Structure formats: structure tokens, C-alpha cells
Amino acid sequence: MDLEFSDEYRAFQQDVRGFLDENLPEDIREKVTRGLRLERDDYVRWQNILSAKGWLVPGWPVEHGGTGWSAVERYIFDEENGRAGAPNVVPFGTRFVGPVIYTYGSEAQKNYYLPRILNNDDWWCQGYSEPGAGSDLASLQTRAVRDGDRYIVNGTKTWTTMAQWANMMFCLVRTSNEGKKQEGISFLLVDMNQPGVDVKPIMTIDGGQEINMVHMTDVEVPISDLVGEENMGWTYAKFLLQHERTGTAGIGNSKAQVQRLKKIAAQEKSGGIYLIDDPDFRRQVAELEIDLQALEYTDLRYLMQTVAGKPPGAESSLLKLRGTEIQQRISELLMQAVGYYAIPFVPEALEYGWNEDPIGPEGAAPLAPAYFNRRKTTIYGGTNEIQRNIIAKMVLGL
Amino acid sequence: MDFDLSEEQQLLKDSVDRFVREEYPLDKRQKLTASDEGFSRDNWKTMAELGWLGASLPEEYGGIGGGAVEAMVMMEGVGRGLVVEPYFATAVLGANLLLQAGSDAQKQELLPQVVSGDLMLAFAYAERQARYDLFDVEMTATKDGDGYALNGAKGVVCHAASAGRIIVSARTGGGSRDRDGITLFLVDGNAAGLSRRDYPTVDGLRASELAFDNVRVGADAVLGAVDNGLPLIEHVADQAIAGLAAEAVGCMDVLLSSTNEYLKTRSQFGQPIGKFQVIQHRMADMFIACEEARSMCYVATMRLDDPDAEQRSKAASAAKVQIGKSARLVGQQSVQLHGGMGMTDELNIGHYFKRLTVIDTMFGDQNHHLKRYAAFR
CATH class of the missing domain: 1.20.140.10 (Butyryl-CoA Dehydrogenase, subunit A, domain 3)
Incomplete structure (x- = not known):
């Protein structure tokens, strides 16, 4: 047994760190670490830098633009990005639909869509949830009806993250009502630049606008944009959920946020001393750090099992569940750290380059909105209740 | 990065698991906890024969040359079987204290006896007022001719009754909550002036309250450096x-x-x-x-x-x-x-x-x- 990465991996880690030091634009890094709003252009700029280096889609097969890295190297890369304050690569093209396309797509789909993801030509979004189909995703009602060499799609998708910036949506649609509800679902690639697609922003409790409702009225999808076989979409959707495990726990980013918490606490006063010296606060941070460490080494244990050839299974449910609980806890402590000055609501302060005097401590403005925003993490990607269902079923056999 | 056991460690684990499965059903364990001594000398002999008592000790003392991972494998087995023999007190606490601080003479005399199963150990460190603070020691060791005289009390000493030697922390200097001034001593289980009050613990194991009334030990009973035991x-x-x-x-x-x-x-x-x-x-x-x-x-x-x-x-x-x-x-x-x-x-x-x-x-x-x-x- 050994807790340390080998020299070879540590050298790789240094390479990644060096690259991030030199290439991550300072304004983007600052937005991420201070919790400010990122614009479409920020993501595109950063993803173009990664793409130029050949590091945008490390997990893909080499022939489609992957790096050929081992699972350990991919893990290190994700953690270093989180630590450095790089934005998460938008996953919809790179981690979600890309692997579905190179695994189940036609040659034409591979040749057309994969290079466009690599070049950041398309912005993808995910058309899964519907107003009546949340955790019970398979009950979705958006219909696609075959009409010659195209499908006509009608229905509504919701909680569609970043759809306001997207030109493409991968979409689960109902193509049959026969048999079990999972058996009548197909996986379509929808061009959003057409009249029947209407994207309506949904304002969230933090005052942000990152999610949307997407109405589709007689939207046309050529049959060449059906992935795999008709009525087999559920299989591809499940593959997508389990495909890439690394990064699920978000350890690197959480570690960076704990450092931010300590920095803020070193400047805030409480009971006549700095908050960082308050025993009760220290105890709460200690508890958080221990939770984070337990998750980190559980993540690493699973990583090494993957390396040994055991395919990722329901472990990713544990990582998602604990990872998001910890993220929420951090956001809670960050907000509490500034006391009263979590209260002023100053949306302009969330924009980079806002240069008026802050109300209260520097950096306080985004903390309450971030706390509100992080509540989403235990809801998205399969609620944490669904993750517990998965553990009970897949691991415990209940 | 590696979370797997080596082949030898896996063999050790298999043998512990087999022992627990075959020799340690609950009814048997419960009979042991109700017995006079609270565990089985036969089991202890088996553990010695299988090499477990020296799993983390160097070969020069008869051990199998393992370390922390071997101890982990053993203790996981102890947990799985709810083993009541004094493995933890002897092989984890006592043997490690001896290994790390013992003089050559102490190690050569005592460690082979641990490995062979002939010597059980106990570690008396806790005192009532100290709760969990290891440095809070009121028990004293005062110079007495060439050696020391020990006075004071130790609480909840696991498996003290079966221990041939008890390792005791005592103050040779400083105040009761100073980090400096603590020294460890090797004391005979039946030393004159040492009295025990034995009792079972809520989990079915055994422990004792120890009282030291002018217990005399020689200078060779010091384990490690004087005043720097912490x-x-x-x-x-x-x-x-x-x-x-x-x-x-x-x-x-x-x-x-x-x-x-x-x-x-x-x-x-x-x-x-x-x-x-x-x-x-x-x-x-x-x-x-x-x-x-x-x-x-x-x-x-x-x-x-x-x-x-x-x-x-x-x-x-x-x-x-x-x-x-x-x-x-x-x-x-x-x-x-x-x-x-x-x-x-x-x-x-x-x-x-x-x-x-x-x-x-x-x-x-x-x-x-x-x-x-x-x-x-």
C-alpha cells in the first residue's frame, strides 16, 4: 500500500501546474475563485486554450482527439484545474454527448460533430428533464414523430443549463408508447437555430440566469441526427451518466474553496479575535476538512480500482452525493464567515471589473448568492435521494 | 498510489479471516468472556504459532518483519471476529513501545517472549483527571537509590491482569500537565506495592484500576529517555x-x-x-x-x-x-x-x-x- 503518486505521476502533475500557471487567464481565474459570473466568452476562451494544447477532451479515444492519458492522469488533471481556479470545461459536448457519439453514433455523426466539439464550434445543452419528468426521467413526454426522412419534435424541456448560449441540444424524446416506458425513448441531436425552438430563461433564487425552459413546436430533426437505434435512447442516456467518473467529487475545487474560507476568516473579527482563531469556527472547519479528506481518499481508492480494471459502477453515486454535500457545507461556512455582510444584495458586484467600493468586506457580495446557488448540486445530475436509491439497488441489492 | 495488499499481506489476511470464521463463533466468544480470565490461552497459543504476535516485529526478534499494514490487517480481523485475547494491548501497544524505546537488552529479552506468546503486556497511561490528555500525568517516579519508587494510580488499563509486564507513564519532573518530565517504566505485573482492581468492560473485555504504593524498580526498568517519554x-x-x-x-x-x-x-x-x-x-x-x-x-x-x-x-x-x-x-x-x-x-x-x-x-x-x-x- 502507498498513499503517494509515483514520481512519474508527480512529474505529470508539475507539467499540468506549469501549464495552468502560464495559460489560465488571470481574469478568468479571478472570476472562478471569487465566485463572479462567467460569460460565454470566458468559457470559449479557456476551452480554446485547452483545445490548442490538445487537452480539451482527455477522456476521449486518441483517434478522436483524446490525450491517451491513464485514469490517474485524468484525475490529476481535473484536480489541478480545480485547485488552480480554472472553470470547469462545459461538460455537455465534451463529457456527455461526445462520448455518446463516438460510442454509438454513425460515421457521419462522428466526422461532423466530434471535430466541432474539439474546436468549440458548437455549444451543446442537455434536453433531459421535463416539467413532468424530473427524477422519474423515463416518463418524459416530448414526442418525436417520424415524417419521411425527418422527425417532428414537440414538447418542453426544462432546467436546461446554458441553453441560452447553445446552438445544439441532445435530447431524449418519446418515439413509442409500446412496452416499458424506458423502451420508447430515442436520443436526438437537435439544431436549436430554427423557428420552433423557444428558449425561456428561468431566474434562480440566487438571482442568476443559468437555466432555461426550452419549448419545441414542430421542430425538425433529420433522421441522420438520430443517435444509434430508435427506441434505444435510454441505454445511451445511462451510458452517459456513468461514462466519466473522474471529477464527480470535485475535490480540487473544494480544496481551493476551503483555502478561500480560511483567508476570509483570517480577516474577519469575531468575539474580539480573528474568526480563524475562534475555537468553534476552527472545529467546524476541521470537521469539513476531515470530511473532504475522507472523500478524497475514497475517490482515490475507486480510481485505483478503475485502473486495476474494475469498471466504474455505483461508486460514482457516493462521490456525487458526498461531493455535493461538502460543496454545500463550504458555501454555508463561507457565507457565515462574513456575518452581517452576507446580507447586502449587490448583483453588480458579481460582475468582473465592478470597481465601486464594496459594501463590507471585499469579496462578501457573492457569498450568499453562491450559497443559494449551491443548493442545486444535490438536485441536479440525479438528486441525492436518487443516488441513495442507486446505492441501495446496485451495491446493497435491496 | 496503491491500496492493495501485497501477496504476503493477503495471505496473512486470509489466515486471520479463516481463524475468525472457524474458531470464533459468537457463542464460543461469549463463553470466553464469561470465563475467569476472559479469554483463551489456547487461542493465544494459536496466534503465536501462526506468527501473528510478531506480525509487525522485525525478524531478529522472531517476528515476520511486517509493519503498519500488517498490524492493520491483524486488527481488522480482530474487529471482524470480536476477538477478546489481549492482541491490541500486547502486540500493538506494548510491543511498539518496546520496539521504539527499548534498549537492546530490553528488546532482546522481551520481544521474543511476546512473539512466542509467553509474555503479555499492558500499557498504563491514563489517569482519572487526565481524561484523554496523554501529557496529564500525576503519578510520580522518585529517585530511590539506583532506581525509582512509583506512587500514584492508573485507570482503565486494558488487560492489566494478564500482563507479565506493565508499561507505566510517571512523572520524573515538571508539573502534572507539563509536556516534559514524563518517563516510561517497565513494571512487573506482580511487583510488590502494586495492587489491582480488575473488572470486565462493557464490551466483554477486561481492564483494571492500578494503585502504586512505593513500587520499587531498578534503573534498567526505564524505557526510553528519562523525562522525554511523551x-x-x-x-x-x-x-x-x-x-x-x-x-x-x-x-x-x-x-x-x-x-x-x-x-x-x-x-x-x-x-x-x-x-x-x-x-x-x-x-x-x-x-x-x-x-x-x-x-x-x-x-x-x-x-x-x-x-x-x-x-x-x-x-x-x-x-x-x-x-x-x-x-x-x-x-x-x-x-x-x-x-x-x-x-x-x-x-x-x-x-x-x-x-x-x-x-x-x-x-x-x-x-x-x-x-x-x-x-x-
């Missing part, structure tokens, strides 16, 4: 915590699988109770608690050899907090999910729960270690 005590406490973490992981493993099995067979309202979501979710949380406990057990174990004592101690405290938290959830909920059956002495569940409860207290509970961890900068 770093050694702290090191062995970290090793003890890693061992207890492994024992707890073994206990929790059995609780999780036994409870999961029960949920599939116990039927109410016309279906196995494991079909109810409220129970499934609790089991999922218990599964997560076990996984996290195991991870932290590995971290504490592998940090034991870290040259930086602070890293070692931080890892031990973090593991103790995690183990305490996980064990409380898994222990309490295993009883709960077994319903009335979980309350019975007849079932194994309650016995694992009780052992886990004791493990949380040993060498400092969750609260103590959270505070200790928080104090590190």
Missing part, C-alpha cells in the same frame, strides 16, 4: 488509533453485511423491509460511512511512518473522528434496523455495537480528536 507515548497512541480504526472497520463490515442480509429476509407489511425506501436510504448512508471509515483507516495507517510527526498525528486524529462518526451511525442504526432482535444479547449485532462504542472512547473520542485536529495550524 513523544514516544504520542507516537504509540497514533499507532493505537490506526489499529483501533482497522478494528472498527472490521466491526462495521460485519454490521453492514449482517444488517443488509436481515433486511432482505425480515418481512413486514407483506414484503422484505429492505424494500422500504426509508430503510434503503439509511443503509446507503451506512454504506458510505463504512467506505469513508475504511479510507481514513488506510490514511492513518500509511501516515504512521511519516517522518513528520505532525502529519502522522493529524492523520490519526482525522481517522479517529471519522471512525467515531461512522461507527456511531453504523452501530446505532444496525441495532435500530434489527428492531427488537437488535436489542437481544443472543444476536451478534449488539456485541459489535458495544465494541464500537468502546473504540470511540479509547485514546480519545471524536470530540477530543476534532479539537486536536483543529488546533493544528
Whole structure:
């Protein structure tokens, strides 16, 4: 047994760190670490830098633009990005639909869509949830009806993250009502630049606008944009959920946020001393750090099992569940750290380059909105209740 | 990065698991706890013959040359079987104190006897006023001719009654809460002036209150450096915590699988109770608690050899907090999910729960270690 990465991996880690030091634009890094709003252009700029280096889609097969890295190297890369304050690569093209396309797509789909993801030509979004189909995703009602060499799609998708910036949506649609509800679902690639697609922003409790409702009225999808076989979409959707495990726990980013918490606490006063010296606060941070460490080494244990050839299974449910609980806890402590000055609501302060005097401590403005925003993490990607269902079923056999 | 056992370690694990499975059914264990000594000398002999008592000791003393991971493997087995023999007191606490601080003469005299099963050990460090502070020592050792005279009391000394030698912390200098001035002594189990009050503990093991009334020892009874015993005590406490973490992981493993099995067979309202979501979710949380406990057990174990004592101690405290938290959830909920059956002495569940409860207290509970961890900068 050994807790340390080998020299070879540590050298790789240094390479990644060096690259991030030199290439991550300072304004983007600052937005991420201070919790400010990122614009479409920020993501595109950063993803173009990664793409130029050949590091945008490390997990893909080499022939489609992957790096050929081992699972350990991919893990290190994700953690270093989180630590450095790089934005998460938008996953919809790179981690979600890309692997579905190179695994189940036609040659034409591979040749057309994969290079466009690599070049950041398309912005993808995910058309899964519907107003009546949340955790019970398979009950979705958006219909696609075959009409010659195209499908006509009608229905509504919701909680569609970043759809306001997207030109493409991968979409689960109902193509049959026969048999079990999972058996009548197909996986379509929808061009959003057409009249029947209407994207309506949904304002969230933090005052942000990152999610949307997407109405589709007689939207046309050529049959060449059906992935795999008709009525087999559920299989591809499940593959997508389990495909890439690394990064699920978000350890690197959480570690960076704990450092931010300590920095803020070193400047805030409480009971006549700095908050960082308050025993009760220290105890709460200690508890958080221990939770984070337990998750980190559980993540690493699973990583090494993957390396040994055991395919990722329901472990990713544990990582998602604990990872998001910890993220929420951090956001809670960050907000509490500034006391009263979590209260002023100053949306302009969330924009980079806002240069008026802050109300209260520097950096306080985004903390309450971030706390509100992080509540989403235990809801998205399969609620944490669904993750517990998965553990009970897949691991415990209940 | 590697979380797998080596081939030799795997063999050790297999042999411990086999012993626990074949020689340690609950009814047999319960007979042992009710016996005079509270454990089996025959089992102890078997453990010696299988080489387990020297699993973490160098070959020059008859050991098999293992280290922290071998101790972890052994202690996980001890946990899985609810083993009542004084393995922890002798092979983890006593042997490590001797190995790290003993003079050549002390090691050559005593360690082979540990390995052969002829010598059991105990470590008397705790005092009533000290709670979990290892440095809080009121017991005194005053110069007495060439040697020392020991006076004072030690509490809840595990397996003191069966120990041929007891290792005792006493003050040779400084005030009762000073870090300096603590010295360790090797005292004969039946030394004149040493009296014991023996009792069973709530988990079925044995311990004693010790009173020292002018117990005379020679200069050769000093273990390690005079006045500087604390770093050694702290090191062995970290090793003890890693061992207890492994024992707890073994206990929790059995609780999780036994409870999961029960949920599939116990039927109410016309279906196995494991079909109810409220129970499934609790089991999922218990599964997560076990996984996290195991991870932290590995971290504490592998940090034991870290040259930086602070890293070692931080890892031990973090593991103790995690183990305490996980064990409380898994222990309490295993009883709960077994319903009335979980309350019975007849079932194994309650016995694992009780052992886990004791493990949380040993060498400092969750609260103590959270505070200790928080104090590190």
C-alpha cells in the first residue's frame, strides 16, 4: 500500500501546474475563485486554450482527439484545474454527448460533430428533464414523430443549463408508447437555430440566469441526427451518466474553496479575535476538512480500482452525493464567515471589473448568492435521494 | 498510489479471516468472556504459532518483519471476529513501545517472549483527571537509590491482569500537565506495592484500576529517555488509533453485511423491509460511512511512518473522528434496523455495537480528536 503518486505521476502533475500557471487567464481565474459570473466568452476562451494544447477532451479515444492519458492522469488533471481556479470545461459536448457519439453514433455523426466539439464550434445543452419528468426521467413526454426522412419534435424541456448560449441540444424524446416506458425513448441531436425552438430563461433564487425552459413546436430533426437505434435512447442516456467518473467529487475545487474560507476568516473579527482563531469556527472547519479528506481518499481508492480494471459502477453515486454535500457545507461556512455582510444584495458586484467600493468586506457580495446557488448540486445530475436509491439497488441489492 | 495488499499481506489476511470464521463463533466468544480470565490461552497459543504476535516485529526478534499494514490487517480481523485475547494491548501497544524505546537488552529479552506468546503486556497511561490528555500525568517516579519508587494510580488499563509486564507513564519532573518530565517504566505485573482492581468492560473485555504504593524498580526498568517519554507515548497512541480504526472497520463490515442480509429476509407489511425506501436510504448512508471509515483507516495507517510527526498525528486524529462518526451511525442504526432482535444479547449485532462504542472512547473520542485536529495550524 502507498498513499503517494509515483514520481512519474508527480512529474505529470508539475507539467499540468506549469501549464495552468502560464495559460489560465488571470481574469478568468479571478472570476472562478471569487465566485463572479462567467460569460460565454470566458468559457470559449479557456476551452480554446485547452483545445490548442490538445487537452480539451482527455477522456476521449486518441483517434478522436483524446490525450491517451491513464485514469490517474485524468484525475490529476481535473484536480489541478480545480485547485488552480480554472472553470470547469462545459461538460455537455465534451463529457456527455461526445462520448455518446463516438460510442454509438454513425460515421457521419462522428466526422461532423466530434471535430466541432474539439474546436468549440458548437455549444451543446442537455434536453433531459421535463416539467413532468424530473427524477422519474423515463416518463418524459416530448414526442418525436417520424415524417419521411425527418422527425417532428414537440414538447418542453426544462432546467436546461446554458441553453441560452447553445446552438445544439441532445435530447431524449418519446418515439413509442409500446412496452416499458424506458423502451420508447430515442436520443436526438437537435439544431436549436430554427423557428420552433423557444428558449425561456428561468431566474434562480440566487438571482442568476443559468437555466432555461426550452419549448419545441414542430421542430425538425433529420433522421441522420438520430443517435444509434430508435427506441434505444435510454441505454445511451445511462451510458452517459456513468461514462466519466473522474471529477464527480470535485475535490480540487473544494480544496481551493476551503483555502478561500480560511483567508476570509483570517480577516474577519469575531468575539474580539480573528474568526480563524475562534475555537468553534476552527472545529467546524476541521470537521469539513476531515470530511473532504475522507472523500478524497475514497475517490482515490475507486480510481485505483478503475485502473486495476474494475469498471466504474455505483461508486460514482457516493462521490456525487458526498461531493455535493461538502460543496454545500463550504458555501454555508463561507457565507457565515462574513456575518452581517452576507446580507447586502449587490448583483453588480458579481460582475468582473465592478470597481465601486464594496459594501463590507471585499469579496462578501457573492457569498450568499453562491450559497443559494449551491443548493442545486444535490438536485441536479440525479438528486441525492436518487443516488441513495442507486446505492441501495446496485451495491446493497435491496 | 496503491491500496492493495501485497501477496504476503493477503495471505496473512486470509489466515486471520479463516481463524475468525472457524474458531470464533459468537457463542464460543461469549463463553470466553464469561470465563475467569476472559479469554483463551489456547487461542493465544494459536496466534503465536501462526506468527501473528510478531506480525509487525522485525525478524531478529522472531517476528515476520511486517509493519503498519500488517498490524492493520491483524486488527481488522480482530474487529471482524470480536476477538477478546489481549492482541491490541500486547502486540500493538506494548510491543511498539518496546520496539521504539527499548534498549537492546530490553528488546532482546522481551520481544521474543511476546512473539512466542509467553509474555503479555499492558500499557498504563491514563489517569482519572487526565481524561484523554496523554501529557496529564500525576503519578510520580522518585529517585530511590539506583532506581525509582512509583506512587500514584492508573485507570482503565486494558488487560492489566494478564500482563507479565506493565508499561507505566510517571512523572520524573515538571508539573502534572507539563509536556516534559514524563518517563516510561517497565513494571512487573506482580511487583510488590502494586495492587489491582480488575473488572470486565462493557464490551466483554477486561481492564483494571492500578494503585502504586512505593513500587520499587531498578534503573534498567526505564524505557526510553528519562523525562522525554511523551513523544514516544504520542507516537504509540497514533499507532493505537490506526489499529483501533482497522478494528472498527472490521466491526462495521460485519454490521453492514449482517444488517443488509436481515433486511432482505425480515418481512413486514407483506414484503422484505429492505424494500422500504426509508430503510434503503439509511443503509446507503451506512454504506458510505463504512467506505469513508475504511479510507481514513488506510490514511492513518500509511501516515504512521511519516517522518513528520505532525502529519502522522493529524492523520490519526482525522481517522479517529471519522471512525467515531461512522461507527456511531453504523452501530446505532444496525441495532435500530434489527428492531427488537437488535436489542437481544443472543444476536451478534449488539456485541459489535458495544465494541464500537468502546473504540470511540479509547485514546480519545471524536470530540477530543476534532479539537486536536483543529488546533493544528
